[in-house]
Amino acid sequence: TNPLIQIKNLKKFYNVSGKVIKAVDNVSLDIYEGETIGLVGESGCGKSTIGKTIIRLHEATEGKVLFSGEDIYSLKGNALNKLKKDMQIIFQDPYSSLNPRMKVEDIIGEPIDLQTKIKGKARRERIEELLRIVGLKPDHISRFPHEFSGGQRQRIGIARALALNPKFIVCDEPISALDVSIQAQVVNLLKELQDEFDLTYLFIAHDLSMVKYISDRILVMYLGNMAELADSESLYREPLHPYTQALLSSVPIPNPMKRRKRIILEGEVPSPINPPSGCVFRTRCRHAMKKCELEAPQWQEVKAGHFTACHLYTT
Numbered sequence: 001t002n003p004l005i006q007i008k009n010l011k012k013f014y015n016v017s018g019k020v021i022k023a024v025d026n027v028s029l030d031i032y033e034g035e036t037i038g039l040v041g042e043s044g045c046g047k048s049t050i051g052k053t054i055i056r057l058h059e060a061t062e063g064k065v066l067f068s069g070e071d072i073y074s075l076k077g078n079a080l081n082k083l084k085k086d087m088q089i090i091f092q093d094p095y096s097s098l099n100p101r102m103k104v105e106d107i108i109g110e111p112i113d114l115q116t117k118i119k120g121k122a123r124r125e126r127i128e129e130l131l132r133i134v135g136l137k138p139d140h141i142s143r144f145p146h147e148f149s150g151g152q153r154q155r156i157g158i159a160r161a162l163a164l165n166p167k168f169i170v171c172d173e174p175i176s177a178l179d180v181s182i183q184a185q186v187v188n189l190l191k192e193l194q195d196e197f198d199l200t201y202l203f204i205a206h207d208l209s210m211v212k213y214i215s216d217r218i219l220v221m222y223l224g225n226m227a228e229l230a231d232s233e234s235l236y237r238e239p240l241h242p243y244t245q246a247l248l249s250s251v252p253i254p255n256p257m258k259r260r261k262r263i264i265l266e267g268e269v270p271s272p273i274n275p276p277s278g279c280v281f282r283t284r285c286r287h288a289m290k291k292c293e294l295e296a297p298q299w300q301e302v303k304a305g306h307f308t309a310c311h312l313y314t315t
């Protein structure tokens, strides 16, 4: 099968008071139809920026994004409108991402109003159907966001993302703001919807605790750079990059016999204005060597389908 999305050498830099912030520095990734890519890293690593850039909410500084083989930055007119229907986003915070003065009907109806000619009874029926699809009561259509719990609000955000029958959804930390008890429900809902509507997801998370259950493959990012990519099983069984190893060691595991030794990451993520030379992770890496300061590690396939950028695996 062909990739639905091809990200090629994507860079996104910002200019902030004369300084360049490299939010995303050379990311390449193919996303296949029907798959979920987990995108993991601490805040500030460029995850959301990637998510927003590949659906054209931001322009790329360099590089390309192809959707069904077409360069998304060159699309105009009808082709661009079609693309905007096909690619949607679910935001992290179900409290701030829903307008408190809008009724559920108009929150979910907004993309329908902007992008389609559906009106009146058909519009209302579609919104009621969307509420049912995400597990909410259709007769709550006239309520306001504050009348719902956090989990329910996230369901409203999901209904809104589904309104135009998209092919691809960026889920930008959709469960991070929710109670742990609600997180699994929302992840399960997303999985069910994926099967039902043949969706492809980019699922963004700041740690590795829930992504395993939804992701086919996982990309770990650090400071705008790709650290490791593998199918979920391999990544959890045999993390290669020292950063992935540290992230995994802090995931709580029910069986204490299987618990990994906790690796504490010292210090903060360095500023993307002035990233470390060589390997950007070296200031926090317990394996850092002289070479890591001098040379950036190359992205390479260490085992079939399992990639990393780290000098421990170069010969």
Ligand code: SF4
Pocket (backbone or CB within 6 Å): 241, 242, 243, 279, 280, 281, 282, 283, 285, 286, 287, 288, 289, 292, 297, 309, 310, 311, 312
């Ligand atoms: Fe650590 Fe060096 Fe590997 Fe970077 S390249 S992760 S500093 S061992």
Ligand code: MG
Pocket (backbone or CB within 6 Å): 047, 048, 173
């Ligand atoms: Mg973010």
